[in-house]
Amino acid sequence: MGRGTTGKAAAPDSDEPRTRLLWELIRPRLPLFALATLAGLIATGARLGTPLATKHILDSVNGKATMTGPLSILVALVAVGAVAQWWQMVTLGRLSEGVVYDARRRMNLRFLYARLTPLQKSPVGELVTRVTSDSLLLRDAASSSIVGGVNGIVMLFGALVMMAILDLTLVAVTIGAVIVVVILFGLLLPAIAQSQEQAQAAVGELGAELDGSLRAIKSIKAATAEERVRSRLDEIAERSRDLNMKAVRRQALAITTSWTGVQAAVLVILAVGAVRVADGAMTVSTLVAFLLYAFQIGDPIGQLSTSLTGLQAGLAAARRIRQIDAIPSESERPTALGPQVPSMNDADHPVGDGSGMLLRGVHAAYPGGDPVLNGIDLRMPNRGHVALIGPSGAGKTTLLSLLLRFLDPDSGELRLGTTAYHEVPASSTRNHFAYVEQESPLIPGTLRENLRLINTEATDAEMYEVLDRLSLSGMVRDLPGGLDAEISSTSLSGGQRQRVAVARALLAHRPVLLLDEATAQVDALTENAIHDAIVDHARTGLVITIAHRLSTVVDADMIVVLQDGHLIAQGTHDELLDSSPLYRDLLSALRIPTESGDGSVARLTPVDVPHRLGRHRRVAHGEN
Numbered sequence: 001m002g003r004g005t006t007g008k009a010a011a012p013d014s015d016e017p018r019t020r021l022l023w024e025l026i027r028p029r030l031p032l033f034a035l036a037t038l039a040g041l042i043a044t045g046a047r048l049g050t051p052l053a054t055k056h057i058l059d060s061v062n063g064k065a066t067m068t069g070p071l072s073i074l075v076a077l078v079a080v081g082a083v084a085q086w087w088q089m090v091t092l093g094r095l096s097e098g099v100v101y102d103a104r105r106r107m108n109l110r111f112l113y114a115r116l117t118p119l120q121k122s123p124v125g126e127l128v129t130r131v132t133s134d135s136l137l138l139r140d141a142a143s144s145s146i147v148g149g150v151n152g153i154v155m156l157f158g159a160l161v162m163m164a165i166l167d168l169t170l171v172a173v174t175i176g177a178v179i180v181v182v183i184l185f186g187l188l189l190p191a192i193a194q195s196q197e198q199a200q201a202a203v204g205e206l207g208a209e210l211d212g213s214l215r216a217i218k219s220i221k222a223a224t225a226e227e228r229v230r231s232r233l234d235e236i237a238e239r240s241r242d243l244n245m246k247a248v249r250r251q252a253l254a255i256t257t258s259w260t261g262v263q264a265a266v267l268v269i270l271a272v273g274a275v276r277v278a279d280g281a282m283t284v285s286t287l288v289a290f291l292l293y294a295f296q297i298g299d300p301i302g303q304l305s306t307s308l309t310g311l312q313a314g315l316a317a318a319r320r321i322r323q324i325d326a327i328p329s330e331s332e333r334p335t336a337l338g339p340q341v342p343s344m345n346d347a348d349h350p351v352g353d354g355s356g357m358l359l360r361g362v363h364a365a366y367p368g369g370d371p372v373l374n375g376i377d378l379r380m381p382n383r384g385h386v387a388l389i390g391p392s393g394a395g396k397t398t399l400l401s402l403l404l405r406f407l408d409p410d411s412g413e414l415r416l417g418t419t420a421y422h423e424v425p426a427s428s429t430r431n432h433f434a435y436v437e438q439e440s441p442l443i444p445g446t447l448r449e450n451l452r453l454i455n456t457e458a459t460d461a462e463m464y465e466v467l468d469r470l471s472l473s474g475m476v477r478d479l480p481g482g483l484d485a486e487i488s489s490t491s492l493s494g495g496q497r498q499r500v501a502v503a504r505a506l507l508a509h510r511p512v513l514l515l516d517e518a519t520a521q522v523d524a525l526t527e528n529a530i531h532d533a534i535v536d537h538a539r540t541g542l543v544i545t546i547a548h549r550l551s552t553v554v555d556a557d558m559i560v561v562l563q564d565g566h567l568i569a570q571g572t573h574d575e576l577l578d579s580s581p582l583y584r585d586l587l588s589a590l591r592i593p594t595e596s597g598d599g600s601v602a603r604l605t606p607v608d609v610p611h612r613l614g615r616h617r618r619v620a621h622g623e624n
């Protein structure tokens with residue numbers, strides 16, 4: 001992945017207003033939002049009343065009234081303000097955590113039900129930052145920024161009304177200053193939003209780079225390439241810092257502008273007010289109260305500036321989260337491919353008996369890529385072992401992806417028994433398969449959870465029986481916690497991981513077993529065990545394997561040879577030995593003897609000889 005592109009979301013950009021997601025997330029929590037706003041308004045009201053109460057206390061000092069009343073009002077206002085502020089903070093906390101929770105759930109849902117190819121265009125680490133860091137920015141925007149903004153506006157208008165009650169001339173001066181501040185701030189806001197978004201994209205890029213590097217940490221260490229990788233990471237961290245600094249500078253300018261505007265307004269108010277006091281147009285206590293309000297509007301203006309800049313970050317985050325929504329989910333996939341199905345003599349490919357799998361005229365490509373499978377016609381029985389073989393990049397894994405509906409064909413038809421794929425949802429097709437993927441990744445959780453991923457009812461006895469067959473039961477019994485051992489705290493070797501994945505598939509008892517190089521990392525003994533499991537399953541169901549080095553290729557009931565997305569040949573080992581030069585070449589590359597009768601061992605490695613030869617002989621002599 002080239003630098004500078006890592007952080008880009010593969011998901012299409014959403015042109016929807018950024019505020020929409022924010023609104024969608026807040027809408028279910030409107031009562032809470034209203035409560036928080038109400039609490040904020042009470043706190044604001046209490047603060048607005050304070051200068052007026054102060055004026056009355058000052059007036060009472062001059063002997064015009066008793067001090068007790070205004071003093072008790074002042075104490076009450078402070079107490080009410082404090083309680084309301086506490087209440088608002090707690091309510092805001094509930095609101096904001098709820099918004100983050102909803103946004104994260106929404107993304108989790110979208111990730112898990114997304115169509116695979118568009119999803120996999122985005123680096124994993126980049127997607128993770130949307131759930132972890134962007135949602136936090138959204139939280140601030142959805143709660144404190146909005147409520148703070150509302151409080152700020154109320155406080156500002158309240159203060160202006162109170163000031164208008166005190167002196168109309170001075171309030172005109174104040175409003176003039178506020179208008180100048182708002183215009184300056186409005187001019188800076190788009191630039192703040194832009195730098196916020198760039199800064200968040202850089203965090204996503206860092207997440208992607210870090211995720212990729214940590215996954216490859218062994219290779220990096222073995223290559224002593226830590227320094228190179230570190231400098232790449234530092235470079236992105238530096239870019240993130242610089243972009244954030246740009247955002248911070250713009251924010252600082254906006255906030256300083258608003259504060260300076262307020263301070264300048266206070267000075268003007270003081271000067272004009274002093275003249276008016278000297279002229280006898282207003283009392284000193286009124287000027288003091290007015291000045292207190294003038295100082296107070298510094299708060300709402302500051303609060304509004306902070307809220308609006310915070311809102312920009314939240315809206316930028318909302319846009320990035322919204323892009324996740326734009327990844328199509330599997331339920332949205334087109335279902336009808338009927339008109340594109342080429343005509344084909346059904347007598348050659350009977351499907352009416354309801355058994356087996358059929359691919360007819362299947363063309364497939366990854367989005368935006370060249371064709372990967374070109375007109376595949378293949379019928380597989382509902383029992384037996386089908387081996388897919390072909391050079392790297394031939395399209396073997398893509399074929400399995402089509403069977404599992406990770407990818408849709410561009411044209412052609414797939415059938416499972418009598419059911420066309422497009423007639424049923426992907427999940428009901430997948431329910432027929434147990435799949436062991438190339439890397440055999442384990443899911444986070446315990447060993448038991450991993451083994452029960454498909455068959456959630458599998459008993460301990462069944463699990464141990466399968467583990468036993470795969471020479472894994474001893475290792476599991478030795479683990480602290482046995483089946484309940486956490487995978488994360490258990491170091492499993494590649495071969496052990498592969499065996500757990502195979503065990504999970506065997507426990508599933510599904511009609512079709514799909515193995516993508518399931519023996520790539522296991523020793524010869526385990527390979528034999530997996531081979532026996534394949535043979536066993538093939539008696540009652542269908543097993544489809546992809547093999548690069550599997551000697552079990554020769555045992556398969558049907559071998560399908562792919563090259564450059566074309567089905568080159570199919571048949572049994574003996575048939576293909578006679579008819580397919582590519583097959584002979586592939587076998588030769590696999591170091592499998594190519595003579596069907598005597599099982600020549602001339603090209604076998606010493607390790608390969610015993611079991612490969614034995615198996616080949618069994619096939620060659622019609623055993624099994």
Ligand SMILES: Nc1ncnc2c1ncn2[C@@H]1O[C@H](COP(=O)(O)OP(=O)(O)OP(=O)(O)O)[C@@H](O)[C@H]1O
Binds near residue numbers: 117120390392396398
């Ligand atoms: N997710 C993807 N997006 C785009 N192109 C892809 C994707 N996966 C595979 N391809 C392309 O499709 C072609 C077939 O790949 P596929 O993985 O099916 O081959 P394969 O026969 O399984 O190869 P190998 O034996 O090396 O695993 C390759 O040219 C590959 O670059």
